Amino acid sequence: MQFMRDPRNVMLCVEQCGDAATMSTLGKCREIDPKFQRTILVRTKLDEYYTDLTWLAECAV
16 A cells, blocks of 8 residues: 555556446545546456447447
8 A cells, every 4th residue: 555655656447347346446546546646547348348349449440
């Protein structure tokens, strides 16, 4: 936690999308950085949570 409290550091929070059990990581980041000014959130496994991601591929073109 000492590393997270240092305001010179950026926190990278990686969580599975749609899994409420893993949201404790984001909660810890929120305790330290309530405005998320130095937190980067990465959501993984979007394909498991959203059934149709074809629109995302079309936007990338």
